[in-house]
Amino acid sequence: xxxxLVMASFLFFGALPVGKVLAHAFLSSAVPAVGSxxxxxxxxxxxxxxxxxxxxxxxxxxxxxxxxEIGPVRITLNPSDPQRLIVSxxxxxxxxMYIVKWRVVSVDTHKTQGDYRFTVRQ
Amino acid sequence: MKKIAIHIAFLILALLFTSSAQAHGTAGNRIFPPTLTxxxxxxxxxxxxxxxxxxxxxxxxDGSAPSTRTSDLGIEWDKxxxxxxxxxxxxxxLWISQDGASTIHGxxxxxxxxxxxxxxxxxxxxxxxxxxxxxxGDTGAKQIASSFGSTTPKLYxxxxxxxxxxxxxxxLAITGIVGYTVFDTKDNDTHxxxxxxxxxxxxIPYLQQHVIDLGLPKVIANLTPVIEFNVTSxxxxxxxxxxxxxxxxxxxAWQFGIEAxxxxxxxxxxxxxxxxxxxxxxxxxFPKSIGKPIF
Numbered sequence: 001x002x003x004x005l006v007m008a009s010f011l012f013f014g015a016l017p018v019g020k021v022l023a024h025a026f027l028s029s030a031v032p033a034v035g036s037x038x039x040x041x042x043x044x045x046x047x048x049x050x051x052x053x054x055x056x057x058x059x060x061x062x063x064x065x066x067x068x069e070i071g072p073v074r075i076t077l078n079p080s081d082p083q084r085l086i087v088s089x090x091x092x093x094x095x096x097m098y099i100v101k102w103r104v105v106s107v108d109t110h111k112t113q114g115d116y117r118f119t120v121r122q
Numbered sequence: 123m124k125k126i127a128i129h130i131a132f133l134i135l136a137l138l139f140t141s142s143a144q145a146h147g148t149a150g151n152r153i154f155p156p157t158l159t160x161x162x163x164x165x166x167x168x169x170x171x172x173x174x175x176x177x178x179x180x181x182x183x184d185g186s187a188p189s190t191r192t193s194d195l196g197i198e199w200d201k202x203x204x205x206x207x208x209x210x211x212x213x214x215x216l217w218i219s220q221d222g223a224s225t226i227h228g229x230x231x232x233x234x235x236x237x238x239x240x241x242x243x244x245x246x247x248x249x250x251x252x253x254x255x256x257x258x259g260d261t262g263a264k265q266i267a268s269s270f271g272s273t274t275p276k277l278y279x280x281x282x283x284x285x286x287x288x289x290x291x292x293x294l295a296i297t298g299i300v301g302y303t304v305f306d307t308k309d310n311d312t313h314x315x316x317x318x319x320x321x322x323x324x325x326i327p328y329l330q331q332h333v334i335d336l337g338l339p340k341v342i343a344n345l346t347p348v349i350e351f352n353v354t355s356x357x358x359x360x361x362x363x364x365x366x367x368x369x370x371x372x373x374x375a376w377q378f379g380i381e382a383x384x385x386x387x388x389x390x391x392x393x394x395x396x397x398x399x400x401x402x403x404x405x406x407x408f409p410k411s412i413g414k415p416i417f
Contacts, residue, residue, distance in 0.1 A: 023374035023406035024146055027331045035289070035334025050374060108409040113244070114151045116332050 025051040025083075025106035027114055034116040041092035041120045047102060052082035057105035060087045065097040082107075095122045146403065150244030151332045152282030153325070154297055158379050158399050159350045159366050160319035162297055163251045163278035165208035165239045167404040167413045170198040177364075177383050177395025193217040194230075202405075202415040210235040216266050228263025231271065237278070247282025247295070259306060270309075274317065276301040284332065293328040297321045315356040323348040327372065346370040348379075353386055360389040366397065375406040 031046040032038045047060065055077045062070040070089060078084035085104070098120070103113040147154035147164030154162045158173065173196040181189040196214040203209060212233040219225035237253035252275075259271030280297040298320035305312050325346045330338060347369050355361035368381025383395035405413040 023403070026327070029335060033335040033337075034331060108406075110405070110409065112148070114332055 023051055023106070023108070024110045024112050025049040025053050025104050026112060027102065027116070028083075030100070030116065030118075032118040035118065037119040037121050039121060041094055041122060043089050043092045045087040045089070045100065047085040047087065047100075049083045049085070049104060049106075051106040051108075053077070053085065053104040053106055054109075055085070058085065059103050060085060061101045062087070062089070062093075063099045063101065065099075070098070093120050095120050146405070147249070147280065149242050149247045149249045149280065149282065151284050151328065152247035152280075152295060153327070153372075154249070154280040154282075154295065155323070155325075155346055155370050155372050155377060156379075156399075156401050157297065157321050157323070157348060157350055157370070158368070158381050158397050159352045159364065159383075160297065160299055160321050161210075161235075161276075161278065163239070163249050163280040163299075165202055165206055165237050165251065166200055167202050167208075167408075167415075168198075168200045169402045169404055170196070170399055171402065172197060173397065173399040175383065175395060175397035178393040180391045180393065182391070188220045188222075190218055190220045201412075204415050204417050206239040208237050208239075210237065218266065226265045228266040229261075231257050231259060231262040231267040233257050235276075237276075247280075247284045249280045251278040252276065253278065255301070270305060270307040270312075272303050272305045274301045274303040276317075282328075284328070289333050290329075292333050293325045295323050295325060295328075297323070313356040313358050315354050318353045318355075319351060321348055321350045323370075341371075344371050344373060346372065348381070350381065351386070360387065362386060362390040364390065364392070364395075368397075375403050377401040377403070 026049065027047060028050050029048045032042055045062070055075065058075065060073065060075055062073060064070065070093070072090065074088040076086045076088070078086055096119070097117060099115055099117050101115040105111050146166060147162055154164055156162050156168060156170070175194045177192055179190045179192065181187060194214050194216050196212060198210060198212045200208055200210040214230040215227065216230050217225055217227040233255055235253055235255040237251050239249065239251045242249045255274040255276060257271045260269045261267065276299055278299050281295065283294040284292045286292050301317040302314065303317060304314050323346050326338065326343055327346070330336065330343050350366040351363065352366070353361045353363035363386035365384045365386055366381040367384070368379060370377055370379040378400055380396070380398040383397055385392045407413060
C-alpha cells in the first residue's frame, strides 16, 4: 500500500505542468489603486490581473455613488501585457466616489468577478 | 439499492439546478479557502497532499487509558462530477504510540463524501452546501481502524462580511458545518454524535483586492489568518474538540496552511498539537483534464 502511494505521488507530481499554471484571474493592482483617493480625475483606469484575460468575454463598469453608470467606456488589452486591461473613459472623472465592477475570463476560461472603490477629491 | 437511488437523485438535482458556482469556493468577491480542520462549503477539484497532524492525548483521569501520541498523514482528493456536485475521498495513515509500548501504525478507514453546492449568493458572499460522509468500516488496518463504519449527513455554509459598513472588517468571513454521525454498531460504548465546526477568517487578499491596496508584499498579501473550532458531542458526556488558530498562504494553484491544535476544553484532555497541509487546486493545474467536472 505504501509503495503504491509513493508511486502514485511520483506519477501525479511528474504530470504537473512544468511551466506556469493556468489559473483564475484575480485583480493584482489597479490605477487608481483600490480604496485610494486621487486629486486629479482620471481619464483612464488600468486593471492588472494575475493571469492573462480574454478581452472578448471581459467587462468593466464604473458606477457613481448614486448608481449612475459612467459611459460609454472602451476596454482594451495592453498589447504588451495580456494581464492588463485599460479602461478609457469619455471624459475625466469629476469629484466623487466611484465603484469599479469587473468581470473577466482568464485564458483557460475560468470566470472571476469583483469590485472596488476609489474617490476623486479635486 | 437505496443508496444508488439517493446518488442518482443527487445527480439529477445537480443537473437541474446549475447556478453561477465556480471552483475555488467563490461567491462574488469572496473566495472561501480550504481550511484544515473544518471542511469548506465549496465543491471543487482539489488535492490535499499531504495533511499532517500531531497531537498527544493525555491519560484518562481515572487511569483507565494511558496517554498516547498520534501522528496522522492524510490525503484528500475532491473531484467535481458536475459543476455543483462533487465527491471527496479521504485516507489517513496513523502512527499511535504510548509509553511503555511499541508504536502501531497503519491506515485508518476510508471516508467518502458526496457534497452538493445548493445555493450561492454572489452579492452577499454566501454559499451553502449539503453532503453526506460515509466511513467504510474495516477498510483500514486491524490494529488502527474500527471494524464498523458510520454515516454523517452534513450542512455547510460560508458567509463573507463584505457588506459591512466598516471597511477594515469587510475581509472577515465565517464558515461552518453541522453534522450528525450515526455509527453502524449497537456497541454500548459507541454513541451517535453531533459534529460542529466553524471558522473565522480574515482574508488579506480580499483586503488588497476589494477594500484598500496597502501595497503589501506578496508574502503577506496572500495570507489569511484563521481560527477553526471543531467540537463533537453526544448525550453521554461533555463536548470535546479543538481550537485551531493559524494561517493560510494561498497562491494561484496551491495553498499551504499551518495551525496549532489547542484543546477546546478540559474534557478534551489533549496537549497542544499541530496540523499542516499542502493543498493543490487541480482546476488551475489541469483545467482541461482532471481539474474540470466530469459532466
